[in-house]
Amino acid sequence: MTARPRVVIVGGVAAGMAAASQARRTRPDADVVVIERGTHVSYAACGMPYNLADPARSMEDLVVLDAERARHERGIDVRTRVEALALDPARKILKVRDLATGIERALPYDSLVLATGAAPVRPPLRGIDRAGVFALRELSDGEALKRWLAAEKPRCAVVVGGGYVGLETAEALRARGLAVALLEKFPEVLPGFEPEVAARVHAELERAGVTVATGVEVAAIVPGDEPPAGARLVVQTDRGLFPADTIVIAVGVRPNVSLARGAGIALGPSGAIAVDGACRTSAPDVFAAGDCAEAPHRVLGHNAWVPLGTTANKQGRVAGANAAGGYATFGGIVGTAAFKVFGLEVARTGLGHVEIERDGLDAVAAVSTQSSRGHAYPGGGPITTVLFAERGSGRLLGGQMAGPEGVAKRIDVLATALQAGMDVTEVEALDLSYAPPFAPVYDPVLIAAAAARRALAAAAGARETHATTIKAHPRARHEEALG
Amino acid sequence: MTARPRVVIVGGVAAGMAAASQARRTRPDADVVVIERGTHVSYAACGMPYNLADPARSMEDLVVLDAERARHERGIDVRTRVEALALDPARKILKVRDLATGIERALPYDSLVLATGAAPVRPPLRGIDRAGVFALRELSDGEALKRWLAAEKPRCAVVVGGGYVGLETAEALRARGLAVALLEKFPEVLPGFEPEVAARVHAELERAGVTVATGVEVAAIVPGDEPPAGARLVVQTDRGLFPADTIVIAVGVRPNVSLARGAGIALGPSGAIAVDGACRTSAPDVFAAGDCAEAPHRVLGHNAWVPLGTTANKQGRVAGANAAGGYATFGGIVGTAAFKVFGLEVARTGLGHVEIERDGLDAVAAVSTQSSRGHAYPGGGPITTVLFAERGSGRLLGGQMAGPEGVAKRIDVLATALQAGMDVTEVEALDLSYAPPFAPVYDPVLIAAAAARRALAAAAGARETHATTIKAHPRARHEEALG
Numbered sequence: 001m002t003a004r005p006r007v008v009i010v011g012g013v014a015a016g017m018a019a020a021s022q023a024r025r026t027r028p029d030a031d032v033v034v035i036e037r038g039t040h041v042s043y044a045a046c047g048m049p050y051n052l053a054d055p056a057r058s059m060e061d062l063v064v065l066d067a068e069r070a071r072h073e074r075g076i077d078v079r080t081r082v083e084a085l086a087l088d089p090a091r092k093i094l095k096v097r098d099l100a101t102g103i104e105r106a107l108p109y110d111s112l113v114l115a116t117g118a119a120p121v122r123p124p125l126r127g128i129d130r131a132g133v134f135a136l137r138e139l140s141d142g143e144a145l146k147r148w149l150a151a152e153k154p155r156c157a158v159v160v161g162g163g164y165v166g167l168e169t170a171e172a173l174r175a176r177g178l179a180v181a182l183l184e185k186f187p188e189v190l191p192g193f194e195p196e197v198a199a200r201v202h203a204e205l206e207r208a209g210v211t212v213a214t215g216v217e218v219a220a221i222v223p224g225d226e227p228p229a230g231a232r233l234v235v236q237t238d239r240g241l242f243p244a245d246t247i248v249i250a251v252g253v254r255p256n257v258s259l260a261r262g263a264g265i266a267l268g269p270s271g272a273i274a275v276d277g278a279c280r281t282s283a284p285d286v287f288a289a290g291d292c293a294e295a296p297h298r299v300l301g302h303n304a305w306v307p308l309g310t311t312a313n314k315q316g317r318v319a320g321a322n323a324a325g326g327y328a329t330f331g332g333i334v335g336t337a338a339f340k341v342f343g344l345e346v347a348r349t350g351l352g353h354v355e356i357e358r359d360g361l362d363a364v365a366a367v368s369t370q371s372s373r374g375h376a377y378p379g380g381g382p383i384t385t386v387l388f389a390e391r392g393s394g395r396l397l398g399g400q401m402a403g404p405e406g407v408a409k410r411i412d413v414l415a416t417a418l419q420a421g422m423d424v425t426e427v428e429a430l431d432l433s434y435a436p437p438f439a440p441v442y443d444p445v446l447i448a449a450a451a452a453r454r455a456l457a458a459a460a461g462a463r464e465t466h467a468t469t470i471k472a473h474p475r476a477r478h479e480e481a482l483g
Numbered sequence: 484m485t486a487r488p489r490v491v492i493v494g495g496v497a498a499g500m501a502a503a504s505q506a507r508r509t510r511p512d513a514d515v516v517v518i519e520r521g522t523h524v525s526y527a528a529c530g531m532p533y534n535l536a537d538p539a540r541s542m543e544d545l546v547v548l549d550a551e552r553a554r555h556e557r558g559i560d561v562r563t564r565v566e567a568l569a570l571d572p573a574r575k576i577l578k579v580r581d582l583a584t585g586i587e588r589a590l591p592y593d594s595l596v597l598a599t600g601a602a603p604v605r606p607p608l609r610g611i612d613r614a615g616v617f618a619l620r621e622l623s624d625g626e627a628l629k630r631w632l633a634a635e636k637p638r639c640a641v642v643v644g645g646g647y648v649g650l651e652t653a654e655a656l657r658a659r660g661l662a663v664a665l666l667e668k669f670p671e672v673l674p675g676f677e678p679e680v681a682a683r684v685h686a687e688l689e690r691a692g693v694t695v696a697t698g699v700e701v702a703a704i705v706p707g708d709e710p711p712a713g714a715r716l717v718v719q720t721d722r723g724l725f726p727a728d729t730i731v732i733a734v735g736v737r738p739n740v741s742l743a744r745g746a747g748i749a750l751g752p753s754g755a756i757a758v759d760g761a762c763r764t765s766a767p768d769v770f771a772a773g774d775c776a777e778a779p780h781r782v783l784g785h786n787a788w789v790p791l792g793t794t795a796n797k798q799g800r801v802a803g804a805n806a807a808g809g810y811a812t813f814g815g816i817v818g819t820a821a822f823k824v825f826g827l828e829v830a831r832t833g834l835g836h837v838e839i840e841r842d843g844l845d846a847v848a849a850v851s852t853q854s855s856r857g858h859a860y861p862g863g864g865p866i867t868t869v870l871f872a873e874r875g876s877g878r879l880l881g882g883q884m885a886g887p888e889g890v891a892k893r894i895d896v897l898a899t900a901l902q903a904g905m906d907v908t909e910v911e912a913l914d915l916s917y918a919p920p921f922a923p924v925y926d927p928v929l930i931a932a933a934a935a936r937r938a939l940a941a942a943a944g945a946r947e948t949h950a951t952t953i954k955a956h957p958r959a960r961h962e963e964a965l966g
Contacts, residue, residue, distance in 0.1 A: 044919065310916075338918040408889075431814075433830050433898070436533055439821075441527075
């Protein structure tokens with residue numbers, strides 16, 4: 001690396017700005033340049049739905065560090081509205097274009113971090129470009145939707161996609177007073193989650209007045225009868241027409257890898273950029289971090305693509321440190337995620353049936369229900385937990401929960417147990433806190449671990465001394481009444 | 484063991500009833516007898532303060548399983564208002580007295596479980612027996628205080644003792660509309676907790692209108708000027724007079740070990756009954772469980788006395804299984820506890836400075852503060868965390884937290900890490916859930932682990948590549964601003 005090395009970072013949101021800050025800390029004399037296509041850097045994208053719900057707040061509240069402050073306070077050369085066009089790892093040159101002026105130039109680097117993120121999947125849908133149709137990914141998307149809500153005062157909305165972004169958006173639009181229909185292609189909302197958890201979410205959506213339609217194939221978006229008689233737009237589906245003044249498409253994201261692919265950088269089986277534990281790509285001195293990259297998955301034992309803000313921040317730090325000539329490794333992920341939908345907390349960690357089947361693991365599932373609070377303490381409610389454990393070893397493989405409170409941080413207990421490689425009897429022996437406002441004597445985590453142990457015993461054909469009735473239901477899960 | 488073995492259990496609250504139920508499950512043909520001095524069995528004692536706060540609820544709501552149901556549904560021979568007088572382990576006879584009739588008899592047993600619990604410490608205080616002075620341990624104590632509140636309509640109360648029972652009681656009495664003064668002998672409330680955590684509790688008490696007086700030695704309880712002019716009683720202290728219509732003494736508990744001691748059963752250094760991992764005492768076929776017994780402490784590596792409802796339930800199960808001829812071991816404790824005081828959640832796990840100093844461990848303390856929610860998400864507030872890590876190994880030794888929400892289950896993350904024997908860099912690498920309503924991108928647990936790592940580095944004299952200012956304060960703790 002030269003006397004004053006240049007670290008170029010492509011992308012200025014979570015991973016990119018974390019990389020830039022860490023590169024600066026690691027090598028205070030480095031020339032740290034961030035190339036960002038959009039106008040904003042370093043914003044809390046996950047906060048957009050919640051921000052959307054509150055007309056009094058500006059979307060810019062979500063900006064953690066603006067470009068100006070990044071320049072002056074951290075000495076990071078942030079260049080917004082600049083697009084990265086092509087990367088030549090052999091010559092160590094990044095070709096960029098200033099979107100305001102159209103001027104293109106070649107930016108030499110000593111090391112480079114790809115933090116290009118992910119982009120919403122745009123289904124090949126007739127009418128998707130009509131006014132009133134939005135995605136919710138970049139801060140500018142959120143700003144556009146929020147302006148539309150203020151200016152056009154839509155009365156009804158359709159959200160296409162029942163993943164967590166779709167759910168959070170549905171909640172935000174309900175909070176703004178709109179009638180909301182949620183359309184999901186798969187037979188249940190939250191595809192990839194366990195059915196017992198998804199069913200609770202479905203019920204909560206309906207309780208909150210969202211029209212939920214599952215197994216729906218969207219065909220086109222066409223103009224509607226204008227208000228006040230009708231809605232501006234109509235979503236045509238195989239299950240009928242859904243009128244909407246505004247439509248949000250939230251059918252998932254995919255990694256932005258065109259720059260990497262064009263440079264001949266290896267992608268993983270997931271389609272995201274392959275990286276090692278130091279966030280190195282297949283190209284020398286090119287690192288990748290965040291939603292564009294895979295990450296080592298500690299439960300699977302190989303890389304996986306789980307685009308999440310926490311991972312982006314942590315990988316960004318590692319990539320930035322290493323790009324600046326330091327030494328850092330990423331501890332890997334176990335796939336922990338949480339969200340809120342109306343009065344329900346939902347979270348998951350580790351593997352679900354999708355990953356278990358994909359990797360051919362031999363596992364049992366145990367479904368349990370336990371109160372979020374102590375005996376006779378008012379408030380709270382039931383937490384539904386699904387745990388997966390490996391047959392034979394008894395190793396915890398993953399868990400999912402839904403309940404009115406205390407779910408996200410309980411999932412973190414399971415995430416910690418996963419990271420430690422605990423088996424379910426070790427989880428059952430955990431000394432977890434008990435106080436009536438926060439937990440029953442036997443916390444839902446302990447009850448779930450006990451259920452998983454019994455499911456393992458039943459699957460092994462063993463008869464326990466203290467037999468408990470285990471009802472196998474059609475999906476070969478194990479559910480039981482809890483004492 | 485004979486054809487129809489008799490398992491006798493002394494004490495019918497948490498540990499005792501758990502032991503009885505498990506003995507019954509383990510050996511369905513056993514004669515399972517529970518001897519209980521009081522009128523109630525199997526109640527959620529920890530729920531008493533919360534119940535006290537609500538005049539509409541009966542204390543009996545806290546009964547999980549009454550004696551009648553235990554007899555009929557579980558086949559447990561529950562004998563209330565019967566006192567155990569003496570135990571002869573050589574002859575395997577328990578001498579008991581029926582408190583209603585005064586009749587004494589000898590009860591032979593094949594195995595016996597001591598689940599005699601703990602009793603409130605009664606300070607040698609003149610006037611402690613006056614009407615209007617209460618403790619809060621057994622359900623009958625709660626009932627008596629609740630009746631007094633309803634009948635006598637006291638306007639002001641003094642709580643003697645600033646441990647968590649005292650704090651919960653102060654909150655309950657405030658909820659009932661009383662003016663409350665809390666008197667603590669030590670220089671700060673929550674002796675044994677770290678000062679940064681205790682200071683937040685102190686501030687919260689004052690915010691809620693509780694008069695807090697620390698470093699106060701109580702001398703006597705004397706009659707006051709009767710209402711309406713004055714209060715019924717006056718607490719005389721070295722810091723002045725505190726008038727009170729009602730007084731609750733909550734200066735801690737000690738294990739009920741007179742029966743064990745009389746039988747020559749070994750006590751541990753704590754004064755509670757010494758047990759092994761199977762809950763065996765030094766006497767053959769005599770087991771002990773719950774607040775009267777020690778428990779294996781996984782962080783200390785030896786037994787400790789930490790009387791808590793969760794441990795009582797779990798040890799009770801183990802003792803009951805083994806007493807009935809089954810096989811079970813107790814996984815041990817790490818010392819996890821949580822409570823609520825007004826708008827503050829407080830929790831701890833593992834070792835604090837008291838235990839660290841007592842065992843002569845070499846540790847650093849790191850104090851950190853991080854928000855309970857994500858960037859710009861409304862609500863929540865700062866969580867103060869103190870972590871202890873072992874110098875050299877970096878092993879996590881313990882943690883304490885106080886904050887407006889999400890504390891109890893975050894402590895459980897640390898409890899899980901303790902149980903796994905993680906060092907603080909492993910804790911820092913945990914993949915914890917992030918969603919703005921529940922956590923910032925870097926959860927308070929991760930921030931605390933990073934602070935502990937830096938404190939270890941500073942203590943080792945190492946200079947980190949990414950240096951962060953660490954201010955040592957008088958107690959040689961490490962505190963830092965968080966980015």
